[in-house]
Amino acid sequence: MRNRFMLAGLAAGISLLTLGAAQAVEIEYWQYAYETRVTAMDQLIANFEKANPDITVKQTTFPYDDYQTRVIAAKAAGQGPDVLQLFYGWLDKFQSGGVLQPLSPTAFPHDAIEADFFPIVTAMKRGDDYYGLPTAVRSLALFYNKKLFEEAGLDPSKPPQTLDELVAAAVATAKHDDAGNLISEGITMDMAGQDHQWWREVLTRQFGGVPYSDDYRTVTYGQKGGAEALQFYTDLQNVQKVGQAGFMDEGQAAFRGGMAAMTIDGTFRLGSFKTIDQFEWGVTELPASADGTRSNYASYFANGIGASAQGEELAAAEKFLAYVSSPEAMQIWLDVVGELPARKSAAMTDANLADPILAPFLKALDYAHTTQFVDEAGQRQVAIDMANRVLLEGQSPADSVAEAATAEQAIIDAAAK
Amino acid sequence: MAQGAITDGTAPRGRVWDRFSIRTKRVIWAWAFLALPIIFYGWIRFYPTFQAFWISFTDWDILKPAQFVGLENYDKLVHDPQFWKVFRNTFTYLIVGTPISLLVAFLVAYYLDRVRFMHGFIRALYFLPFLTTAAALAWVWRWIYQPVPVGLINGLLSQFGIPQQPFLKSTTQGLPAIMVTAIWAGLGFQVIIFLAGLRAIPSTYYEAARIDGLGEGAILRKITLPLLKPTTVFLVVFSSIGFLRIFDSVYNMTSNDPGGPLGSTKPIVLMIYQTAFSSFDMGYAAAQTVVLFTILLIVSLLQLFVLRNR
Numbered sequence: 001m002r003n004r005f006m007l008a009g010l011a012a013g014i015s016l017l018t019l020g021a022a023q024a025v026e027i028e029y030w031q032y033a034y035e036t037r038v039t040a041m042d043q044l045i046a047n048f049e050k051a052n053p054d055i056t057v058k059q060t061t062f063p064y065d066d067y068q069t070r071v072i073a074a075k076a077a078g079q080g081p082d083v084l085q086l087f088y089g090w091l092d093k094f095q096s097g098g099v100l101q102p103l104s105p106t107a108f109p110h111d112a113i114e115a116d117f118f119p120i121v122t123a124m125k126r127g128d129d130y131y132g133l134p135t136a137v138r139s140l141a142l143f144y145n146k147k148l149f150e151e152a153g154l155d156p157s158k159p160p161q162t163l164d165e166l167v168a169a170a171v172a173t174a175k176h177d178d179a180g181n182l183i184s185e186g187i188t189m190d191m192a193g194q195d196h197q198w199w200r201e202v203l204t205r206q207f208g209g210v211p212y213s214d215d216y217r218t219v220t221y222g223q224k225g226g227a228e229a230l231q232f233y234t235d236l237q238n239v240q241k242v243g244q245a246g247f248m249d250e251g252q253a254a255f256r257g258g259m260a261a262m263t264i265d266g267t268f269r270l271g272s273f274k275t276i277d278q279f280e281w282g283v284t285e286l287p288a289s290a291d292g293t294r295s296n297y298a299s300y301f302a303n304g305i306g307a308s309a310q311g312e313e314l315a316a317a318e319k320f321l322a323y324v325s326s327p328e329a330m331q332i333w334l335d336v337v338g339e340l341p342a343r344k345s346a347a348m349t350d351a352n353l354a355d356p357i358l359a360p361f362l363k364a365l366d367y368a369h370t371t372q373f374v375d376e377a378g379q380r381q382v383a384i385d386m387a388n389r390v391l392l393e394g395q396s397p398a399d400s401v402a403e404a405a406t407a408e409q410a411i412i413d414a415a416a417k
Numbered sequence: 418m419a420q421g422a423i424t425d426g427t428a429p430r431g432r433v434w435d436r437f438s439i440r441t442k443r444v445i446w447a448w449a450f451l452a453l454p455i456i457f458y459g460w461i462r463f464y465p466t467f468q469a470f471w472i473s474f475t476d477w478d479i480l481k482p483a484q485f486v487g488l489e490n491y492d493k494l495v496h497d498p499q500f501w502k503v504f505r506n507t508f509t510y511l512i513v514g515t516p517i518s519l520l521v522a523f524l525v526a527y528y529l530d531r532v533r534f535m536h537g538f539i540r541a542l543y544f545l546p547f548l549t550t551a552a553a554l555a556w557v558w559r560w561i562y563q564p565v566p567v568g569l570i571n572g573l574l575s576q577f578g579i580p581q582q583p584f585l586k587s588t589t590q591g592l593p594a595i596m597v598t599a600i601w602a603g604l605g606f607q608v609i610i611f612l613a614g615l616r617a618i619p620s621t622y623y624e625a626a627r628i629d630g631l632g633e634g635a636i637l638r639k640i641t642l643p644l645l646k647p648t649t650v651f652l653v654v655f656s657s658i659g660f661l662r663i664f665d666s667v668y669n670m671t672s673n674d675p676g677g678p679l680g681s682t683k684p685i686v687l688m689i690y691q692t693a694f695s696s697f698d699m700g701y702a703a704a705q706t707v708v709l710f711t712i713l714l715i716v717s718l719l720q721l722f723v724l725r726n727r
Contacts, residue, residue: 069694076479093697097480181581183566192673246586248567249559249673259566377695381674388678392588 025312026056027320030071031085031301033061036271040336041324047332048323055316057083068093075099080306082317083324086132087301088123089373092415095126100304102129107318116343120370124302132304133325136339137347138267139298139364140194140202142166142286147279148173148184148261159284163206163232166262166287170242173261185260186242188251195233195251196383197297198264198286201369203229206289216372217412222405230397234390245391255281266299267361270338285360298368300342334358340365374415382408466710473703483700490704499680500688500705507685510596510660511716518600518607518656519649525604526611527641540612544605551602555669558598559585562670585670588681595682599666603659607652614648615641650724654717661713662686685709 029045031037038061045057060081062070068090074080075097086094094100113121113130124132146156152172160166170186177183189195200221204211209225212218221229236243247254252269254260258278264286273281288294303324309317323329330341334352340361341347347365352358373379386404389395395403437445473490477483494500529539546554561569562584571581584594618641626636664686668675675691676683685705693702 072479072697093480097478099480177565177575179575179578179580181565181571181575244564246583246673247564249563375696384674385679388588388674392586392678 024054024056025316026058027082027309027313027316029057029059029083029085029320030067030081031059031061032064032067034064034268036337040333043332043336044324044329047328048320051323052316052319055319057320071099072097075307078308080308082306082309082313083303083320084306085301085303087376088120088134088299088370089376091124091126091131091302092374094304095131098307100131101307101309102131103133103305103321104318105129107322108133116345118298118342118344118347118365120298120300120368121342123370123372124304132302133321134300134302134342135324135330136267136333136337137298137300137342137365138339139296139361139368140197140264140266140286141283141360141364142262142264143255143269143273143281143283144169144262145173145255145258145260145279145281147258152261156280156282159282160262160287161284163287163289167236167240167242170236170262171240174240174242176241182241182244182247183259185244185247185254186240186262187236188247188254188260188263189233189237189243189245190251190263191245191384191387192380193251194265194297195387196380197299197371199229199233199383199387201297201371202286202295203232205295205369206293207232212371217416219405219409219412222402226401226405227398230386230390230401234387234397237391245387267339268337270357271336274338283357283360285363294364294367296364296368298365298370374412378411379408382411469703469706469710472699473707475700477699477703478697479699480697486700490701493701494704494708502680503676503683503685503688506592506681506683507661507663509592510599510663510684511657514596514600514660515653515656517596518603519652521600522604522607522652523611526608526615527637529608530612530615540609543608546602547605549602551665552669554598554602555666558666559670562594585682586678588678591671591677591682595667595670595677598670599660599663602666603656607656610648610652611645614645618644646724650720653724654720657716657720658713661709661716664690 029041031041038059041059045059049056071080071084071086071094080099084099086100091100108130110130113133117134118137120137121130121134124130124134142159144156144159149156149159149169152169154169154172160169166187172186173184174182174186175184191199200211204221204225207225207228209221209223209229211221211226213220237245243260248257248259251260251263252265252272255263255265256273256276285294286296303321305314305317305321325342327341327343327346330343330346333339334341340352340358347362352362382404385407386400389400389403390397434442472483474485474487475483476486476489525543529536529543532539560567563569563571564581564583564586565571565575568584570584574581583590585591622640622644623636626640631639663684667677667682667684667687668690671677671682676687686709689702689705689709692698692705
């Protein structure tokens, strides 16, 4: 009997101790390493800790290439983070693998989420549950180098608005040496960058096709639009000779170095392009097709709650997630990283819509599509290979697109199994 | 001795110990000491190896528990065109890379052996790349191979009016371009080993041969090469294994599209890495690993057999 009392006393003591620990609960936040994102998150954490002195947040980052591996390995070892960032396209894998826990509908009511955020937030929903909320959303636009435009006799206040004007501007700005080698690109060609999104969701639609069925389980770009879009894209290198895959390794590097007049990239590049001081650059909406069709690709990284968070840690994690998805956090993220707020009210402010750099990205959110990837890296590789077969092996765009459609369908089918 | 004290009181074990001869006891002690590294080595090396064999028969993807699927992964492997491509690439690295690197290393060592002027300095220059991190070397070469206006080789070519070469961006030039860097990076080590082998041949043989009136070519064929055989065997095996396991230079030189355009430079290890850590298909990756293990084993045994001392 005495022993039992002692045990009870001990248990009470321990629970008191843990209560004491709850006064300073520490939660762990994971994201991939990208300078501006880490800086922005440091600011958010500082603000959050000031408002919640009983919670400390520890930020851990990993290189992008390693990030998914780390998350999955940590889950396998039972030591995952409490709050973690994930690309919307990884959700299938993370959710089925038990990395994430569903957001509690009391802390994050669904009708509020759906009313306040841009509709693409539904890509974080599986069944009846949301598994994460974005701080920022990203879309694509055409960046152009005003200095190179002027040198080529183009008006830097009138960037190209249609695909024909795009080609004309690229032809005017591309530079070649005496031997005909390209020494400065009219437009960058980088399928491994954002060009595969441009081809998939934008060009394919502009050439009369639809890339996928509505549920993104069937590849349809092989039927119509895809081949014409690839023809247009590869002609930039093969016929007009205004761009070259692999020029200066990456499209963004060529643009940054002032060796490319135009490049297609996302909001996430704003932060790093802001440090360019050799030339002025501008942003415009992705060019429309001849009949005026516009399209864009929107995506986002969301923050979710790790499956292992329980008790006070879960409560702290919910508080932190609510803060990083708040309008205040979104403004900080916009100022530091340059990504668009994920809440409509925070994004569509008069100031943002009057901003010459942000406006093209914001307008794009009206007509953007969000590809539902099952294996983002694998599906991107299919697009890279597709372009390479035309550029390097001389395969016809129609054959190459057909081959790509088969390969991508196989990836989607394998994931559904 | 302490053992005497123990055996007196107790246990048949003690008496058994006493019955051993000193020689047997020594052997037992030796094995007792050796057991420690063997157990440790077995635990960190052999256990994972056997585990990999087991995983190759499952569909393990890290997140969900593994299910036994029999030979499904091997069946998939045989019907995967990508696998046969990397298989071909790997053997191209091996079959072209090993002889060329040995030939170049031997020529350098053979002539460097006769150079007295700044011998140490030149030798250090050859050895330097071997000391440098493979990733750093790969990134420097990546820049050297760029098209104009940044690339070094293409810059030179265009000054002489020679057309640009795509190098790493090409499906045909990519693999040779990477092989050159791999050979260059390993050259210093092979040169040093060959030099040591050459120095180990007694000079009296050469003197005798010269007195008998043998020419330089004959000396090379009759004396130098046969006596260098142990060195050559070592380097052939070492360099073959290196080429079969080539990874870091390929990965770092083509990190935008790992394995080069259309997988034209992808070796088997890179495919294993991508299957395991991009697609998280551990079972399939383990099956590929088992195949690589078998190839390494066969190639090594074959070379030891062919080049054995008769």
